[in-house]
Structures are given as structure tokens and as C-alpha cells.
Amino acid sequence: MKIVVLTKAAVPLSSAIKIDPKTGTLVREGVPLTTNVWDRDAVEFALKLKDRYGGEVIALSMAPPSGIPALESLIGMGVDRAILASDRAFAGADTWATAHVLAKTIEKYVPDYDLVVAGEETIDSTTAHIGAQTASWLGVPYVYYVYDAEVKGRTLVVRRFLEDEGIDEVYEVDMPAVISVLKGSQIPREVKLSRKLNAREYIQIVSNKELGLDPECIGLRGSPTLVAGMAPATYPPRKKVVIQGVPSEVVKKLVEILKSEGVL
Amino acid sequence: MPCRLWPPINKEDYRGVWVYLEREGERLKDVGLELLGKARDLAQKLGGVEVAGVLVAGGEELAREAIYHGADKVVIIDNPDLKIYTPAEYAEAIARVVQKYRPEIFLIGATKRGRELAAYIANTLATGITADCTALEIDPKTRDLLQIRPTFGGTQLATIRTPQRRPQMASVRPGVFPKPPRDPSRTGEIIVEKVEVAKRRTRLVSIEKRLEKDVADLPPVESSDVVVAGGRGLGTAEGFKLLIELAKLLNGTVGASLMAVRAGWAPHTRQIGQTGKTIRPKLYIAVGISGAIQHLMGITEAKMIIAINPDPHAPIMENADYAVVGDYKQIIPLLIEELKRLKNQS
Numbered sequence: 001m002k003i004v005v006l007t008k009a010a011v012p013l014s015s016a017i018k019i020d021p022k023t024g025t026l027v028r029e030g031v032p033l034t035t036n037v038w039d040r041d042a043v044e045f046a047l048k049l050k051d052r053y054g055g056e057v058i059a060l061s062m063a064p065p066s067g068i069p070a071l072e073s074l075i076g077m078g079v080d081r082a083i084l085a086s087d088r089a090f091a092g093a094d095t096w097a098t099a100h101v102l103a104k105t106i107e108k109y110v111p112d113y114d115l116v117v118a119g120e121e122t123i124d125s126t127t128a129h130i131g132a133q134t135a136s137w138l139g140v141p142y143v144y145y146v147y148d149a150e151v152k153g154r155t156l157v158v159r160r161f162l163e164d165e166g167i168d169e170v171y172e173v174d175m176p177a178v179i180s181v182l183k184g185s186q187i188p189r190e191v192k193l194s195r196k197l198n199a200r201e202y203i204q205i206v207s208n209k210e211l212g213l214d215p216e217c218i219g220l221r222g223s224p225t226l227v228a229g230m231a232p233a234t235y236p237p238r239k240k241v242v243i244q245g246v247p248s249e250v251v252k253k254l255v256e257i258l259k260s261e262g263v264l
Numbered sequence: 265m266p267c268r269l270w271p272p273i274n275k276e277d278y279r280g281v282w283v284y285l286e287r288e289g290e291r292l293k294d295v296g297l298e299l300l301g302k303a304r305d306l307a308q309k310l311g312g313v314e315v316a317g318v319l320v321a322g323g324e325e326l327a328r329e330a331i332y333h334g335a336d337k338v339v340i341i342d343n344p345d346l347k348i349y350t351p352a353e354y355a356e357a358i359a360r361v362v363q364k365y366r367p368e369i370f371l372i373g374a375t376k377r378g379r380e381l382a383a384y385i386a387n388t389l390a391t392g393i394t395a396d397c398t399a400l401e402i403d404p405k406t407r408d409l410l411q412i413r414p415t416f417g418g419t420q421l422a423t424i425r426t427p428q429r430r431p432q433m434a435s436v437r438p439g440v441f442p443k444p445p446r447d448p449s450r451t452g453e454i455i456v457e458k459v460e461v462a463k464r465r466t467r468l469v470s471i472e473k474r475l476e477k478d479v480a481d482l483p484p485v486e487s488s489d490v491v492v493a494g495g496r497g498l499g500t501a502e503g504f505k506l507l508i509e510l511a512k513l514l515n516g517t518v519g520a521s522l523m524a525v526r527a528g529w530a531p532h533t534r535q536i537g538q539t540g541k542t543i544r545p546k547l548y549i550a551v552g553i554s555g556a557i558q559h560l561m562g563i564t565e566a567k568m569i570i571a572i573n574p575d576p577h578a579p580i581m582e583n584a585d586y587a588v589v590g591d592y593k594q595i596i597p598l599l600i601e602e603l604k605r606l607k608n609q610s
Contacts, residue, residue, distance in 0.1 A: 168472045216268065231420065250595055254570070263546065
């Protein structure tokens with residue numbers, strides 16, 4: 001089994017978020033990045049498949065060079081090697097242009113892949129687009145929200161959970177295929193420091209010189225969507241009324257409030 | 265020169281606002297009907313263009329239901345193979361029909377299945393898509409759809425456009441737009457399209473209703489008007505029993521902070537915050553929750569917040585409408601008692 005895991009070096013905290021005032025896109029250059037929390041589920045999922053069926057797990061990320069430490073940690077988790085697609089020309093990409101680079105990198109550097117595994121969504125952009133878009137670029141079938149899988153020849157039998165319908169579904173998918181891993185469904189294994197120390201030698205960095213993609217089809221220019229404006233989200237101001245005293249008095253006030261606000 | 269991988273299009277050839285009508289068995293999910301309501305509004309702003317729905321392998325009575333809720337036209341994708349949902353095959357079939365009819369705008373409900381389909385359809389049509397929009401407007405000058413979505417942990421509202429490509433695509437979560445009233449006197453056109461799909465590469469083996477081990481037989485947090493949530497300050501799993509009782513009396517549901525989920529007091533599906541659910545209830549009661557920024561992000565759109573916490577300086581208290589300083593173990597049982605008494609009176 002040759003498994004590619006799509007991982008994003010994401011901005012882990014909202015306090016670290018910076019926005020490019022010109023393009024309205026997320027600034028990741030020079031910002032400390034860590035692997036998107038839900039992609040760690042995807043990595044764990046892939047490593048489990050490797051434990052069971054053998055093979056190789058390759059992490060793939062499109063990020064500025066500040067994304068390298070995130071990949072080093074994944075090597076520490078047990079990923080065999082990593083590919084970082086990194087080029088200024090990729091900056092400002094929407095999900096269409098990002099999936100384009102990811103798919104072309106897979107086709108060039110891991111042409112014999114069996115499976116592509118993605119996290120359910122990212123913590124900083126939360127679109128859940130990349131898995132499906134990469135599948136579309138690669139021309140392969142895909143299934144989201146998978147929490148378990150079994151290999152039967154060239155078929156992957158996956159179990160997935162649809163939270164809003166409360167149902168589990170089992171699918172057979174012809175490989176190669178793309179799956180996304182249900183967030184929170186895996187317990188990511190620990191990073192082994194000894195492995196992480198030498199991680200850099202397992203990371204291959206490729207730029208658009210090697211990929212040779214049309215500059216009009218990558219990055220900001222190659223993005224069908226455009227951020228036309230960005231405004232801080234505003235929410236209703238809070239009343240900030242403090243209530244204290246003996247519990248019976250507090251409860252009396254609470255009931256009054258619930259009545260006046262129409263909850264009771 | 266735009267990207268060569270984008271087939272050249274003539275924007276004027278694209279007219280109408282279309283909606284994907286998701287089925288759950290033999291009924292339409294509400295989100296599709298909600299989007300028909302929004303579609304009518306957008307269609308009017310675009311000079312009275314057509315509103316249409318796309319239904320995969322559904323019966324005519326479902327198409328009529330969509331017409332009663334605002335569609336002028338419904339295209340039924342007729343292929344017995346597609347009675348059973350699989351993502352790639354559905355996405356391909358839908359994309360095929362959208363390509364043929366060229367709507368200016370195509371909307372999809374961001375249910376779990378909708379999220380799975382949306383980006384694949386967009387990619388197949390070489391167009392852009394914006395996920396989880398909370399508002400949709402029209403720029404009258406360019407006819408561009410302004411796709412507005414909260415992003416970066418809910419701290420920012422982004423306005424996204426798709427200036428060069430058509431259709432313009434957006435996904436919207438259930439409950440964001442109101443469901444339009446049903447008007448059985450409305451009439452419209454029903455078109456049956458035979459769509460062939462390439463050899464199936466995904467096959468459904470089985471479906472099982474999951475019996476979630478949950479803290480309570482209560483509605484999900486994202487669809488309740490009243491949410492009573494607990495955090496680490498509850499101290500024990502027992503504390504949740506009080507919250508469940510309170511939630512039931514208020515016709516609401518229970519939620520949890522990340523800490524309470526980590527402690528195993530509530531399942532992940534009830535977690536509220538940046539790594540959990542974003543909720544928009546009328547009333548949010550936070551019990552023993554300190555209010556980490558990640559949690560606050562999930563509740564910023566609550567209409568009213570009541571926080572109960574012994575620490576008057578906890579961040580949640582600064583972000584509440586009513587900050588109740590005290591021990592929940594004393595306050596909640598008394599509140600429950602009082603609510604029961606009021607109920608018995610009426």
C-alpha cells in the first residue's frame with residue numbers, strides 16, 4: 001500500500017491569524033504553523049493501514065518553508081517521507097488551485113499511489129474541499145468521514161459515519177481512491193523524538209520549477225474564487241449583568257430573566 | 265490570459281439560480297427548500313430569472329414539493345443506478361446536468377453529504393466554490409454573487425466572489441435561511457433527464473442506524489434554541505445529569521466544552537467551540553465553563569448567554585449577558601425545582 005496523506009501546515013490559533021490586506025488571504029509566511037489537528041487523524045489512519053498491510057506513508061503539504069517543522073513532526077510520528085510543495089507562485093491559492101498543485105505533485109512524485117488520505121477539514125479554513133477536489137483532479141472515486149478501512153485486493157472497504165443522519169455506511173471503493181478521515185475518530189500516536197531529529201533528510205521540497213504548472217493556474221491567479229473583502233466579525237454586545245447573592249435569590253432573578261426574555 | 269484549464273465561457277450564457285435538492289430516502293431535506301427561498305430572493309435581484317432544483321433519482325411528488333416551495337422548474341436525474349447514493353457518481357451526474365443548463369448560481373446544502381459533493385462538482389465544472397456561507401448577496405453592477413462566510417475561527421467575515429467563472433457555487437448549512445412557506449397552488453415545470461454515469465467505482469455495502477452512546481436522548485446542539493452546556497467546573501460526570509434535567513425543562517439540549525468532552529462526560533458530537541460546533545441558539549447557559557477563546561468562538565452568535573461560575577473573572581463571565589457568580593451545585597437544583605413548580609402551575 002502506497003498511501004499519500006494530505007496535510008496542511010495550518011495556523012493553529014486564531015490569535016496568530018494575519019490577513020494580507022491586499023488579497024484578503026491568510027498569511028502563513030513567517031507565522032508559526034503546525035499540522036492541522038484533523039490531519040493528524042488522517043496520518044494516524046494511514047499509519048494504521050501501513051501497520052496492517054505494509055507499504056509506505058508519504059505526507060504531502062503545500063506550504064511556505066515555515067511548514068517544514070510540521071512535516072518533521074509527522075516524520076516523527078512514523079511517516080516514511082514527506083513532500084513539501086513550496087513556491088511563492090502557490091501563495092494565495094483557493095482550494096481549486098491548492099488541490100491542483102497537490103494532485104499534480106502526486107501524479108509526478110507518487111504516480112503508483114493506492115490511496116490518498118485527507119483530514120475531514122482544516123481548523124483555520126474549515127472548507128472540507130480539498131479531499132473532493134483532489135479526487136476530481138486525479139479522476140478517482142472518493143468517500144468522506146471514514147473511520148475504518150480494510151483492504152481486499154484492489155478494493156478498499158471503508159466504514160464511515162454521517163453525523164447529521166446518525167448512520168454508519170460501508171462502501172467498497174476501487175483503488176486508487178481518496179478518502180477523508182472523520183475528525184476525532186483516531187488517537188494520533190506520539191512523535192518519537194529520535195526520529196524527528198533526523199526528519200529533515202526525509203523531506204523533499206519541490207517548487208513549481210519541477211512541477212512546471214502554468215503560472216496562470218496556480219496561486220492567487222489560478223484561483224476561481226477571489227476574496228473581495230474581509231471584515232472582523234461583529235456580534236451582539238453582551239449585557240454583562242453580574243448576579244450574585246444567596247442561591248434562592250439568584251434563582252429568583254434567573255427565573256425573572258428567563259420570563260422577560262421569553263424563554264419561559 | 266486566464267488559466268488554460270478553465271474552458272472559455274460566455275457569462276451571458278449562464279442564467280438562473282439553481283439548488284441541489286438533497287433527498288433523505290423518499291423525502292426532501294429541509295436545507296434544499298431553505299435554499300429555494302434564498303434562490304428566489306437572489307433571482308429577483310438578478311432581474312427575475314428562473315429558480316430551479318436538481319433532484320437525483322427522486323419521484324415527481326418530490327419535484328412538486330420543491331415547486332410548492334419556490335422552484336419554477338425541477339430537473340430529475342433519471343437513472344435507476346443512482347437510487348443509491350455514492351459520492352463520486354452523484355457528483356458527476358449533478359455536474360453533467362448543471363453543465364447542460366448553465367445556471368448563473370448553483371447552491372448546495374452543507375449537510376455531511378452536501379459537503380462531500382459540493383467541491384467535486386465545482387471542480388468538474390472548473391469553477392469556484394465557497395463553503396458554509398452565512399449570507400448571500402448580489403452585486404448589482406457585475407451580477408456577481410457575494411458569498412459571505414465566517415472564517416479563521418469565526419473572527420472574520422470574508423466576502424468571496426467568483427468573477428471569471430460560472431456557475432458561481434456556494435454551500436450553506438441547514439438552518440441558516442428560513443424555509444419558505446408551502447404554497448400548493450404554485451405550478452412549475454418538471455423535466456426528466458436521463459444521465460448515464462461511467463462504471464460505478466463506489467458501491468454501498470450496508471447502512472446501519474448508529475445507536476450513539478450519548479449523555480442524553482436530546483436534539484443536537486446545532487439545532488436547539490436552548491443549549492445548556494457544562495465544562496470542567498462541573499467536577500464530575502454526575503453534574504451533567506443536572507444539566508440534562510435543566511435542558512429538558514427548557515425544551516433545549518445539552519452541550520459541552522472541550523474539557524468536559526476530554527473528561528469523557530459528553531461525546532464529541534456535543535462539543536461547542538472552534539474544534540466542535542458553532543451554535544446560534546436563543547439562549548446559551550454555560551455552567552462551569554471558563555470560556556477559552558476557542559469556546560467563545562463557538563457561541564458568539566448566541567442571542568443570550570447566561571454563565572454560571574464561581575469565578576467572577578472567568579472569561580465567560582465577561583462575555584455573558586448575565587454572569588451568575590456561584591456554585592452550580594446549589595443554583596441548578598433550586599432552579600430545576602422552581603421551573604418544575606412553574607410548570608405544574610400552568
